[in-house]
Amino acid sequence: MNGTSENGVGPSGAPQPTHGAAARKPPPPSVAKRVSDLLANYGLAFVFVLVLIVFAALRPATFLSSGNIGNLLTSQSVTALLAFAVMLPLATGRFDLSVGYHVGMAQVLVIGLQVNDSLSWPLAAALVIGLGLVVGLVNGVLVTRFRIDSFIATMGMGSLLYGVSNWYTGGQQIAGFDLPDGFSNLSQIVGYVPLPAVYVAVVAIVLWIALERLPVGRSLYVIGSNARAAELSGLRTGRYVTGAFAASGLLCGIAGVLLGSILRSGTPSVGAEYLLPAFAGSLLGATSIRPGRVNVGGTVLAILILAFSFSGVQQLGAPFYVEYFFNGGILIVAVALSVYAAIRRRKAAVSAAS
Secondary structure (H helix, E strand, O other), X not given: OOOOOOOOEOOOOOEOOOOOHHHHOOOOOOHHHHHHHHHHHHHHHHHHHHHXXXXXXXXXXOOOOHHHHHHHHHHHHHHHHHHHHHHHHHHOOOOOOOHHHHHHHHHHHHHHHHHOOOOOHHHHHHHXXXXXXXXXXXXXXXXXXXXXXXHHHHHHHHHHHHHHHHHHHOOOOEEOOOOOHHHHHHHOEEOOEEHHHHHHHHHHHHHHHHHHHOHHHHHHHHHHXXXXXXXXXXXXXXXXXXXXXXXXXXXXXXXXXXXXXXXXXXXXOOOHHHHHHHHHHHHHHOOOOOOOOOOHHHHHHXXXXXXXXXXHHHHOOOOOOHHHHHHHHHHHHHXXXXXXXHHHHHHHHHHXXX
16 A cells, blocks of 8 residues: 555545646647647548539539549559559658659550560560569669669669660550450449559558558658668668569559550650659648658549649640649649648657657
8 A cells, every 4th residue: 555545635634646647648639739630631631522522613514524533543543553653662761763764664565565576465464564573673772782872773763764665666656456355454444433443442452551550561661760760670671672662663564554555555755744743642642641651541632632633624724734834833832741741740749759
């Protein structure tokens, strides 16, 4: 017995100071704080709903039509896969700038191997996806073993891949007039659901489980937060970073196969245009769901916002070049917001610890 009863009154009847969790319990958050936290965590979801309401009111006949939605989900599936490819190295604090030219090369090869080399489409797709994994592994080795900055290593790799695309095609387009139905059907709409959207959903679920529910995801985020602390805690950072780049390359290969099925031709110049939207989606996604770090849910929401917003702007009669202003502006805003969210997250962690 310590001489103090459960109600904080000692043997002499005098009140005694209370200790423990009850004494340190913080006051409940105010309504303003709860609203602020809700907007910080789910702001992109509110923005997406607002985009749908505004453009549906301005263009009620076309904006939310099944045809427009199906086309958007199909065309943005490649961007979404590349945003996931960008997201994985970003989780470790590294950049993969090769994803645009990588998907361009994969798209060229999956068409060329069928048209020029008479390979079956499953074999061509398997070779392209396998090559994507190899390219990702090379990126990872350059960054971890040779200590080349990821910005420089992947930018150089992207240029090499673009050279391969032009060498393979001679700088010309490969027309896929006689592609097998099985390959073309990879990008078809079944009922009201585009198959590319299904592929993105499957990849998103797998990545969400890996990043949010498995030790590998926590390790990637720890490395991205403080690589030195991760090494001191026993994490083999080189392996995790290399694995993140390998997974990124694998996703680029899958995206290239899907892009080939959508375009049904191989064009070496296609690919670079996907780089900015992919980074914008991944970085803008870091401002929501899990503010301050890249995450699957936020990335999906960001891609949907970018796709539907630009579609609405186009339907209002904006010229084609607005897309470049749109992507560049969104990327700048996304970087600024993601940095702000990361600072806010660190401050909240310090406040909680104290």
